[in-house]
Amino acid sequence: MRLLILLASTTMLAACGGAGPQSVGSSAPPTGGGTGGGTGGGTTHTFVNPTDPKTYKAVGSSHSYNYTVEAAGNAGAGQTGQLYQGDATTVRNSNLTIAYNPRDAIFDVSFNNGLAGTSTVSRFQDPLHRTDFGGLVEPQDGTPNLGSTQFGIQGMNYLESGSSNNITAAVPGEFAFGLIDTGQGGSYDATTFFYQTPGTETKYVTFAGYLRNNATVSNASIDNPDGSTSEFIRQTNKLERGAFAYGEITANDKVPTTGSGSFEGTMLASMVFNDQPDTLGNFDTYFQWIAGRATTNVDFGANTFSLSLDGRVGAPFLDGTSGQHSIMQNAQFRANGGGSINLVTAGGFFGQFNEAWFVNPGGNRLDMVIAGSSIDGAFYGPNAAEVGGGYRIVGGTPDERIDILGTFVGIER
Known part of the structure; x- marks a missing residue:
């Protein structure tokens, strides 16, 4: 019932404010401001303590998964009608934005x-929709608790908005979100946006993520061979996940042309990993979050960089279907890559990964076959004091759905 109590609050406030789903929300401690269009080329730094409205271009990646799942009472039911899509943006080519107005939070x-x-597309403006983990009201199912013992990331803020209709009760494990139709058709649509407070570790760039869970439930039936009819519940899901970096980008003429630097910070990714269709006949796919540390080494004189990721995998977002998955909770994730700096063409640096693998609890290692990958980053703050960007690693083994999309940030050490 925790989730439904939260939705009752959001739906009521949406009605009072004259807004519908995906147009109401909450506020949290400021994360941006100042002038200069989100670049670090000016003399005023207000990312940590914002003073003016500002819109930042987010660099990172996102993906979505559409499918239908039926109640376990219908023998053989699983995820059907599947459509998976993903994309990683570049520094120069991104229409993803995060705007903050400090006057009205x-x-x-x-x-x-x-x-x-x-x-x-969401507006977060209602103080009640600021949320956290602990207590009766928490972020929706599928939201990573990055401040937990597993991940240990400090300074996290969570904002959530959404609505529900004709949802009366929850059945644990039956569906994602535990929805039951009242007989009139039910729906659920909620977005959670989360970010690390600037100044926690980095001052000129920070990382953020989001998830949107959109579902409808309805009664359905099938005709049995003996002439009888069996009724069951069908749920249609559209799930979205994403991870991004945003902040005050360094002006090209302020990026060093000699020397080197090592930057350390946080990495975050959303993953789908299903290597079982051809071996077990299992086509059910589940989202999992990965969080940990990133190390970016830059040689400004040679215009090259390398990126190393070291994270831990969260629990899968199960929906009552098979529940089979190959990457276990708390598995280690590692990836290494590199590339070139090109401020004129790329607005920062870009490259690819040359290896990625997982080690499950117990020591079982799974190496990825990489069909395609990308790393797109930029420098942030005065004289490229920090870095941030996005990445994607696409699995290349036939009859598998493996895709990792994320972000990283770092401050020079």
């Missing part, structure tokens, strides 16, 4: 990306 986020199948 309003966030406007737009993660609308046709290539990724995402369509989230």
Whole structure:
């Protein structure tokens, strides 16, 4: 009932404010401001302590998964009608934005990306929709608790908005979100946006993520061979996930042309990993979050960089289907890659991964076959004091759905 109590609050406040789903939300401690269009080329730094409204271009990646799941009472039911899409943006080519107005503590986020199948556009303005973990009201199912013992990331803020209709009760494990139709058709649509407070570790760039869970439930039936009819519940899901970096980008003429630097910070990713269709006949796919540390080494004189990721995998977002998955909770994730700096063409640096693998609890290692990958980053703050960007690693083994999309940030050590 925790989730439904939260939705009752959001729906009521949406009605009072004259807004519908995906247009109401909450506020949290400021994350941006100042002038200069989100660049670090000016003399005023207000990312940590914002003074003016500002819109930041987010660099990162997102993906979506559409499918239908039926009640376990219908023998053989699983995820059907599947459509998976993903995309990683570049520094120069990103229409993903995060805007903050410190006067009214309003966030406007737009993660609308046709290539990724995402369509989230949300305004967070109601103080009640600021949320956290612990207590009766918590972020919706599928939200990573990055401040938990497993991940240990400090300074996290969570904002959530959404609505529900004709949802009366929850059945644990039956569906994602535990929805039951009242007989009139039910729906659920909620977006959670989360970010690390600037100044926690980095001052000129920070990382953020989001998830949107959109579901409808309805009664359905099938005719049995003996002439009888069996009724069951069908749920149609559209799930979105994304991870991004945003902040005050360094002006090109302020980026060093000699020397080197090592930057350390946080990495975050959303993953789908299903290597079982051809071996077990299992086509059910589940989202999992990965969080940990990133190390970016830069040689400004040679215009090269390397990136190393070291994270831990969260629990899968199960929906009452098979529940089979190969990457276990708390598995280690590692990836290494590199590339070139090109401020004129790329607005920062870009490259690819040369290896990625997982080690499950117990020591079982799974190496990825990489079909395609990308790393797109930029420098942030005065004289490239910090870095941030996004990445994607696409699995290349036939009859598998493996895709990792994320973000990283770092401060020079």
